[in-house]
Amino acid sequence: MSMNRREFLQVLAVAAAGGMSLHSELALAEKGAGKLYDLPKFGNVSLLHITDCHAQLNPIYFREPSVNLGFGDQFGKVPHLVGDKLLKHFGFKPNSIEAHAYTYLNFEKAAETYGKVGGFAHLATLVKRMKARNPGALLLDGGDTWQGSGTALWTNAQDMVDACKALGVNVMTLHWEATYGEARVKEIEEKDFAGVVDIVAQNVKTADFGDPVFKPYVIKNMNGVPVAIVGQAFPYTPIANPRWQVPNWSYGIQEENMQAVVDEARAKGAQVVVVLSHNGMDVDLKMASRVRGIDAIMGGHTHDGMPAPVVVKNAGGQTLVTNAGSNGKYLGVLDFDVKNGKIAGYRYKLLPVFANLLPADPAMQALIDKVRAPYLGKLNEQLAISEGTLYRRGNFNGTFDQVIVDALIKEKDAEIAFSPGFRWGTSLLPGQPILMEHVLDQTAITYPWTTVSNMSGEMIKTVLEDVCDNLFNPDPYYQQGGDMVRVGGLQYTCDPTAKAGQRISNMMLRGQLIDPARTYKVAGWAPVSEEAKDAGEPIWELVARYLRDVKTLKPVQLNMPKLKGADGNPGIAL
């Protein structure tokens, strides 16, 4: 299937004009594409799962990581497999459509062949088909839905709220949603979502008395089977994101409360208990090994597009753990066959959303076009042409982040630059124009301010060690699920297997070792402290100015740390 979307639509138009049935032509085209979406009906309970779409309403390119390391108990285990190792583990052929859907392999060529992924109009078509297949199916949204695009930011999340209602989301949980502030989240829950979408989160309580802020769970009746959906919001929201945006809410993993909630749902008659989680996959795997009575944890946050569930044994039996990737690229479909109150079997499939293979749903497309119309001039401004591939995802750096730290160093006249290890952000192919929209895809947050600080060499090391422990602490409950802070100017050596505080060494600037006592000029963005509000211009303005000057962006050199202890790790391919 090497047709692009326009050619694809032309074929359909010709077919229609020639009096052929549009439907049968479409069916033929899809057959050629490998029956990707022909899923036989199974069982009586069907859960559809989207997560971490990061407000991408239109189809995009997204390169999966070539660095997603796991150590200790996580070494070589799902989700810490990349490229060939991932294909082998899940039994996919190289150069297949699945190889492109789940790995970075051959990214540029495969992306040209198969086209863009995701897009709510295409996702809507797929959701409709899955709901037609099992009319009781529930659509679950794992969160990180309202943030990640210019339009989501400018409409105060309204574009995504409306799109999710149109998509038919039934239940959701939260992470970045909270960065619009407590009042906005509650307003959406109580007005837009009232009677339509349930927000669930067992682990968000008031900071004063520990009262629940959201419903911990809901029980939905599906084809006669009571199914509980328990919510687990991102446990470290007030740490990874600004505390001042949720000053009255307290989070945490709250494993004991999770057990109590699961037990309560069972006592109320739930025959299937599913946790809709924003823990991140490693945290979900640990939680699954310790909490009893959960049939499946459908997870997100770490953006791991894992084609099959991990089956975790625990004292109560077993729990399936899934993770459904990011950026609207996939729809997870979990089916249970429930007989006499017990689960007799299950099927899971993570369906990639290929925009060329799923026609846009006209109503959703109209909604998207309408919400974007006032902003098109701004979004479509061409800033530069990229000669190389631009992407973000990876444990240590991505080419788009390299552009951001390069821009920070130049525009702020800094020696060193830091950019947060976010995992969202779309990809661009060589030769594609970089539009303002693409810069916003990497930067659109509610605390986008740029900063310049004088930091001692000792403090720089402390920062790197702190973030590195959030990524590589051997205990998943102490991890936060982001990637390593991206660093410009500074080179360093990283040993993820070392103890906390001893992973970073050999920090060099322009060939000189960093002096712990000396002060360095460090630029950054996305400060979490309230004092840093409005510190400097928003990052997208700085990056846009830099790109307008550059005009043609040559392939960038990735500043990667020298790694120790990662030899032979199936979570890295360089």
Place this chain on the structure above:
Amino acid sequence: MNNQRRNVLKTGTGAAVLGALAAAGIIKPGIALAEWNKAAFEAKSMADTLKALGAAQPTDSKEVQVTGPDIAENGAVVPVGVTSAIPGTTLMAILIEKNPNALAASFTLPAGTEANVQTRVKMGQTSNIYALVKAGDKFFVATKEIKVTLGGCGG
């Protein structure tokens, strides 16, 4: 959310309620102060603190549970709790290894009190915290690591 309770406290009648509880003998303000152990609270290291409490070598116990976040949301106010299932628990203390003064709190339990306390502690950096429990003349201990991080950079 229990707004009634929140409003009672906000409007200031809360003070009156607490006063009434104290008057009724439900809360005894003198209890905690009565057993103030100056040497223990002023000790710097874990070892000196344990010595000052007379608990040089406490026994690890699964009967003692220490609860708290895995990563603190705010190092200045970290919610920490201790429970003990050991009969005759008379003292519960919270020690933070890396704090300038290890002993953060000490609770004396009158007979018949449920051995379950909650408080907020201040932590300057990632540290193990210890729940020390006295029952009879024996000391028991449980531990948990609480991480204090700079924040930012997540997901």
